[in-house]
Amino acid sequence: MNAPTDTASPLLRLPGAVAADPTGPDAGVAAHYGDPMREQRTLAETVGLVDRSNRGVLQVPGADRLSWLHTLGSQHLERVDAPTGSELLLLSPHGHIEHHAVLAEFDQAVWLDTEPGAAGALLDFLTSMRFLLRVEPTDVTAGYAVVSLVGPDAPAALARLGVPELGPARVAAVPPAQFATGAVPPAPTSTFPVVALPGGGFARRMPDFGDAAVIDLVLPRPALAELPERLAVPVAGSWAYEALRVAAGRPRFGLDTDHRTIPAEGGLLASAVHLDKGCYRGQETVARVHNLGRPPRRTVLLHLDGIGEQLPAPGTPVLRDDRQVGVVGSAARHYELGPVTLALVKQNVPADAALRIGDANAAIDPDL
Known part of the structure; x- marks a missing residue:
């Protein structure tokens, strides 16, 4: 865009x-x-x-x-x-x-x-x-x-x-x-x-x-x-x-979402979706996923070890044991936290999973 x-x-x-x-x-x-x-x-x-x-x-x-x-x-x-x-x-x-x-x-x-x-x-x-x-x-x-x-x-x-x-x-x-x-x-x-x-x-x-x-x-x-x-x-x-x-864990449309993202995955459910309104396009999926309680993916904040000089580009795979479990969204160098990125990862990825993005090690922020 x-x-x-x-x-x-x-x-x-x-x-x-x-x-x-x-x-x-x-x-x-x-x-x-x-x-x-x-x-x-x-x-x-x-x-x-x-x-x-x-x-x-x-x-x-x-x-x-x-x-x-x-x-x-x-x-x-x-x-x-x-x-x-x-x-x-x-x-x-x-x-x-x-x-x-x-x-x-x-x-x-x-x-x-x-x-x-x-x-x-x-x-x-x-x-x-x-x-x-x-x-x-x-x-x-x-x-x-x-x-x-x-x-x-x-x-x-x-x-x-x-x-x-x-x-x-x-x-x-x-x-x-x-x-x-x-x-x-x-x-x-x-x-x-x-x-x-x-x-x-x-x-x-x-x-x-x-x-x-x-x-x-x-x-x-x-x-x-x-x-x-x-x-x-x-x-x-x-x-x-x-x-x-x-x-702050605030997703941005088009960077932290892709063409498959549903509201429950993208971190936009509370601020942008009224779950009891009904009668709008896509509402059935929103209601079904919310009632089941487990969307296919979730948005997380990842801390990177800072080995590489370049931040990962949006769309870069997130790997666990050499298998792709997610995709990078927005990445930034924070003045206190160092390199961080938002990512969409599979729902079953544990919060303490050892992840990799390119040559960098990545860890999920447990407080977000």
Whole structure:
């Protein structure tokens, strides 16, 4: 998935900026600004601004927008009180994840932001499902950008824009298998507070990365250039953001999922799936796997011994006794943990299994 080519970020022109690999998932933004380990520590201990403006942004106005998305996707959206955010999956008939979006009901529209390069396919799908409903899905990536404030001091930095403090994001616990009908409240399983920004757009509080708060800002692209100065925070690159995300065990669609991934495998069940909603494509698979309690694979955090200089690429096999038992997703060098990666491994792989990825030894993190 490559970034849009007509939305070059002005934050790439800041001193020290080193662009991310143009063939990689974060093309179009800075990988770092000269010192990625220091930038990680800044995000973990104070606050920094991360350019994520290569993400796609869709807007869905129209009177039927919430009920329409409710019937299409995995999240319960009929009773959303604006402004608020959540997450949504669109599945294949067999329950495989085809699209993932973070959403916000704001200013008489649902806003959906997606992985770089994924907005076009998502828009095509939504457009094909309009029928006669009052909805108007539109790609607004050229006009709006996503950036993230990350760190314990992120709420204080946001306050410099003169907006109210956002409370924490909330993600409901996954109910047990064979739970009673009606046990899950008829509301989104994840709720992300949203507030309007002066000059247009909104801020949305996301689940934390450990002790680091995460606040997404979706705002007009012309506002990007002056944003670091207005917030009075340093910038940090995608490498720093990704390292904290991986260490927090937060999967990323398209990197930590593949064409066979179902929600219970990909670590997206709590934040993006309402298990008592029913009546959406792929729901039968979701319900059956949850009730059986054993999805074929699971997402784990692996610690690598650091022998090799190169991080494993997404798709690299995870081996146990020379037999493939999984596949690598996102990999990063964490400023404290060293090299780590998320991986999809078979359900029957023991938590203490000795694993290998290329020439490196790997061990499953028991605390994730």
